[in-house]
Amino acid sequence: MTTEPRGPVDSSRVPRYAGPATFARLPRLDEVPRADIAVVGVPFDTGVSYRPGARFAPAAVREASRLLRPYHPALDVSPFAAVQVADAGDIPVNPFDINEAIETVEHEASRLQSDGTKLVTIGGDHTIALPLLRAVAKRHGPVAVLHFDAHLDTWDTYFGAEYTHGTPFRRAVEEGIVDTEALSHVGTRGPLYGKRDLEEDRRLGFGIVTSSDVLRRGVDETVDALRQRIGDRPLYVSVDIDVLDPAHAPGTGTPEAGGMTSRELLEILRGLAGLNLVGGDVVEVAPAYDHADITSVAASHVAYDLISLFTLDSAGPREEQR
Numbered sequence: 001m002t003t004e005p006r007g008p009v010d011s012s013r014v015p016r017y018a019g020p021a022t023f024a025r026l027p028r029l030d031e032v033p034r035a036d037i038a039v040v041g042v043p044f045d046t047g048v049s050y051r052p053g054a055r056f057a058p059a060a061v062r063e064a065s066r067l068l069r070p071y072h073p074a075l076d077v078s079p080f081a082a083v084q085v086a087d088a089g090d091i092p093v094n095p096f097d098i099n100e101a102i103e104t105v106e107h108e109a110s111r112l113q114s115d116g117t118k119l120v121t122i123g124g125d126h127t128i129a130l131p132l133l134r135a136v137a138k139r140h141g142p143v144a145v146l147h148f149d150a151h152l153d154t155w156d157t158y159f160g161a162e163y164t165h166g167t168p169f170r171r172a173v174e175e176g177i178v179d180t181e182a183l184s185h186v187g188t189r190g191p192l193y194g195k196r197d198l199e200e201d202r203r204l205g206f207g208i209v210t211s212s213d214v215l216r217r218g219v220d221e222t223v224d225a226l227r228q229r230i231g232d233r234p235l236y237v238s239v240d241i242d243v244l245d246p247a248h249a250p251g252t253g254t255p256e257a258g259g260m261t262s263r264e265l266l267e268i269l270r271g272l273a274g275l276n277l278v279g280g281d282v283v284e285v286a287p288a289y290d291h292a293d294i295t296s297v298a299a300s301h302v303a304y305d306l307i308s309l310f311t312l313d314s315a316g317p318r319e320e321q322r
């Protein structure tokens with residue numbers, strides 16, 4: 001006999017703004033027997049090249065997630081009723097030793113996924129995508145990557161450092177943990193160091209849908225192209241919140257003008273329904289630069305949509321959901 005999932009705190013009894021902030025007011029992981037999906041924070045920003053502050057994002061995004069309601073109309077799913085979703089708290093990482101921090105994230109993410117739990121990770125800066133990809137690749141082999149970001153994040157080194165928030169996807173290709181037939185950046189824009197950045201990125205296997213492409217082709221054509229590239233491969237979705245225009249995400253470390261709207265981002269994510277999602281993250285929220293929680297609210301909705309996509313995958317087709 002299966003027990004009903006334990007859902008969020010009942011907002012008809014306890015106001016949404018009251019009580020401790022777990023993601024979407026869900027139970028903590030230690031309050032449930034096991035979880036199908038867990039939200040975990042990585043308060044870490046030792047890998048940033050410009051504005052620091054993403055270490056405060058997990059707390060800010062949890063606060064901003066208080067208003068998330070249980071039914072997702074666009075995907076026709078009630079994720080917290082269909083499967084057990086829980087908040088796994090934060091992975092405590094060393095702020096002074098980036099190598100140790102990367103190892104801790106890989107180890108803890110592997111441990112959390114060991115009984116089949118799928119993770120939605122709230123960063124943290126983008127450095128953490130590397131150990132998160134290592135952890136999913138251990139279970140699923142090399143994964144397709146859908147990388148939403150203003151930037152390529154396939155640079156080689158900064159100041160001689162290999163592990164930074166601008167280098168995780170090059171390291172992932174070098175380590176053979178991603179499927180080089182199915183790597184895509186979406187939302188890329190802004191000045192680069194040179195044309196060679198694009199040539200090297202292509203050589204690593206990435207396809208690019210720029211921010212302008214999304215505008216010109218629209219959401220549906222963008223989704224079609226991405227789905228074709230991904231196919232039925234295991235897919236990891238990494239969302240750098242700076243993929244959004246600074247108007248939609250001012251609170252981030254390396255803002256670039258000319259970005260997507262939060263509406264476009266969420267629509268593209270919803271277009272991924274039915275794909276074989278194995279993990280996802282939303283990174284680079286820097287709350288100290290935010291205004292009125294604009295960025296944290298956007299990030300909380302990205303996490304909610306990732307959870308909903310996982311739920312569709314875990315609980316079967318939409319018709320079977322209540």
Ligand SMILES: [Mn+2]
Binds near residue numbers: 126151153240
């Ligand atoms: Mn990034």
